[in-house]
Amino acid sequence: MSSLTTSQAWIALQAHYNQTQNDSLRVAFANDPERYNKFSLHLNDILFDYSKNRINDQSIPLLVDLANYTGLPAKIEAMFTGEPINTTEKRAVLHTALRNRDNHPIYVDGIDVMPGINQVLDKMRHFCNAVRTGEWKGYTGKRITDVVNIGIGGSGLGPKMVSMTLTPYGSDNLLVHYVSNVDQTNIVEELKGLSPETTLFIIASKLFSTQETMINANSARNWFLDSAKDTSAIAKHFVAISTHTENVAKFGIDTENMFEFWDWVGGRYSLWSAVGLSIALYIGMDNFEELLQGAYEADLHFRNTPLEKNIPALMGLLGIWYNNFFEARSYVLLPYDQSMRYFADYFQQGDMESNGKSVDLNGDKVDYSTGQIVWGQPGTNGQHAFFQLMHQGTQLVPCDFLAAANSHYRLPEHHDVLISNFLAQPEALMRGKTEEEVKQALTHEEQHDAVLVASKVFDGNRPSNSFLFEKMTPKTLGTLLAFYEHKIFVQGVVWNINSFDQMGVELGKILANAILPELKNDAVIKSHDCSTNALINAYKKLRQP
Numbered sequence: 154m155s156s157l158t159t160s161q162a163w164i165a166l167q168a169h170y171n172q173t174q175n176d177s178l179r180v181a182f183a184n185d186p187e188r189y190n191k192f193s194l195h196l197n198d199i200l201f202d203y204s205k206n207r208i209n210d211q212s213i214p215l216l217v218d219l220a221n222y223t224g225l226p227a228k229i230e231a232m233f234t235g236e237p238i239n240t241t242e243k244r245a246v247l248h249t250a251l252r253n254r255d256n257h258p259i260y261v262d263g264i265d266v267m268p269g270i271n272q273v274l275d276k277m278r279h280f281c282n283a284v285r286t287g288e289w290k291g292y293t294g295k296r297i298t299d300v301v302n303i304g305i306g307g308s309g310l311g312p313k314m315v316s317m318t319l320t321p322y323g324s325d326n327l328l329v330h331y332v333s334n335v336d337q338t339n340i341v342e343e344l345k346g347l348s349p350e351t352t353l354f355i356i357a358s359k360l361f362s363t364q365e366t367m368i369n370a371n372s373a374r375n376w377f378l379d380s381a382k383d384t385s386a387i388a389k390h391f392v393a394i395s396t397h398t399e400n401v402a403k404f405g406i407d408t409e410n411m412f413e414f415w416d417w418v419g420g421r422y423s424l425w426s427a428v429g430l431s432i433a434l435y436i437g438m439d440n441f442e443e444l445l446q447g448a449y450e451a452d453l454h455f456r457n458t459p460l461e462k463n464i465p466a467l468m469g470l471l472g473i474w475y476n477n478f479f480e481a482r483s484y485v486l487l488p489y490d491q492s493m494r495y496f497a498d499y500f501q502q503g504d505m506e507s508n509g510k511s512v513d514l515n516g517d518k519v520d521y522s523t524g525q526i527v528w529g530q531p532g533t534n535g536q537h538a539f540f541q542l543m544h545q546g547t548q549l550v551p552c553d554f555l556a557a558a559n560s561h562y563r564l565p566e567h568h569d570v571l572i573s574n575f576l577a578q579p580e581a582l583m584r585g586k587t588e589e590e591v592k593q594a595l596t597h598e599e600q601h602d603a604v605l606v607a608s609k610v611f612d613g614n615r616p617s618n619s620f621l622f623e624k625m626t627p628k629t630l631g632t633l634l635a636f637y638e639h640k641i642f643v644q645g646v647v648w649n650i651n652s653f654d655q656m657g658v659e660l661g662k663i664l665a666n667a668i669l670p671e672l673k674n675d676a677v678i679k680s681h682d683c684s685t686n687a688l689i690n691a692y693k694k695l696r697q698p
């Protein structure tokens with residue numbers, strides 16, 4: 154048994170769960186008109202309501218005891234001060250330095266990282282201004298109208314999610330496009346209608362060696378050179394974002410056009426670095442810095458607020474409560490905001506790549522469940538897809554609802570209808586519908602149809618958090634993203650795992666590299682298990698020359 158599950162704090166939580174697991178949220182609300190006041194918090198314009206969770210007055214102190222037992226406060230400090238908490242890769246984890254807006258020194262190996270960060274921010278500002286004003290010209294003297302970011306994982310999804318969320322702040326004269334998949338459909342479709350004379354490519358890759366990104370970058374260069382003919386024109390149309398100067402030069406991008414970041418920025422935490430260049434080009438550098446400011450304010454809150462009033466700490470601990478005691482295996486993110494349509498995808502990588510681990514920091518197999526399956530999509534669409542299971546299925550699916558009180562658009566009716574759903578769904582999940590209530594809405598005859606009655610009952614008692622904010626601004630988005638990043642960190646600390654490596658993505662890549670040469674000719678392949686051999690050989694038969 155691990156020291157975690159045999160700790161006093163864990164045992165106390167287990168006993169608390171045994172005692173309260175069947176307590177009714179509906180009854181708790183009826184008995185305590187102060188419940189909302191007790192279990193809600195604000196940061197700036199963001200309201201965090203966690204009162205619809207399966208908790209009572211003892212629950213949060215017990216969860217905080219567990220966090221203290223695992224050393225969370227000291228580990229928060231270790232992260233913010235640049236200690237090498239990514240132990241397998243022996244690296245600091247300093248995405249928080251990228252948004253350290255008060256600019257206090259932060260040291261890695263005795264060197265302050267802030268001057269380097271500020272230099273890159275300055276370079277981004279100059280570049281964005283030049284491109285956005287049209288001062289930066291393409292090879293035929295025309296201004297840039299389209300930016301194509303080529304990058305995958307953190308080097309694609311983060312900037313894409315932010316740019317799409319902040320479309321109301323985006324430039325009408327400079328559109329952004331995202332290419333990540335090595336499936337050629339992605340780049341072919343994205344480049345349709347673009348002109349090489351007015352397109353700028355950003356090649357974003359930490360090591361500049363990721364297979365998908367390099368293949369897409371090569372295809373982009375070929376597409377460009379088919380028109381431009383002259384390799385000297387590349388300098389006006391290709392920039393790189395990377396930690397690896399040599400690989401950038403090898404690819405043929407002038408290192409003058411390279412925006413640097415550092416090995417202490419994890420891929421899935423990198424949108425705050427130069428990886429956010431496509432965001433800054435689209436919404437302008439001032440708005441990009443507002444995004445950083447929002448995250449910085451969440452960082453201050455996370456670092457300085459006692460755990461029982463600390464929004465990301467509570468998000469993480471409530472997740473532990475469901476994952477490890479209620480055995481809820483998934484977690485759903487439900488932004489009632491179409492612009493946040495990539496939010497769940499983004500935190501699917503953020504969370505599952507960070508906490509999908511089964512060995513602890515000592516290398517021992519864990520005997521408790523770690524990372525949850527994270528999924529979701531915007532409301533109200535999700536209501537017409539998977540909410541049936543959330544309301545009446547056999548699984549407990551804790552969820553977060555997020556919405557802005559004000560839309561950026563002004564059509565009548567839409568927003569109140571959207572928000573009425575945002576409000577009603579957590580209420581319905583919490584209160585359910587009893588047999589008696591079901592019968593009241595049925596005819597006398599229907600009331601005697603036992604199957605009908607049973608099918609219409611909602612057990613309720615299904616937990617959720619709600620986030621309500623004034624408007625989706627760059628700053629608000631920055632704060633929300635940092636909350637979720639820190640939630641992941643909190644859970645990693647409690648589970649005693651390294652949230653900052655991703656060894657589990659390597660094996661598939663290595664095996665794909667072994668298969669690739671076997672696809673070069675039509676020879677029958679026998680070197681794998683019989684299933685893989687058969688699939689390779691079937692592919693070779695089916696493909697057309």
Ligand SMILES: O=P(O)(O)OC[C@H]1O[C@H](O)[C@H](O)[C@@H](O)[C@@H]1O
Pocket residue numbers: 305306307308357358359360361362363366420421506655658
């Ligand atoms: O930025 P790159 O080095 O190209 O890495 C892109 C992606 O590669 C891998 O899939 C990692 O698991 C991701 O965390 C990373 O974001």
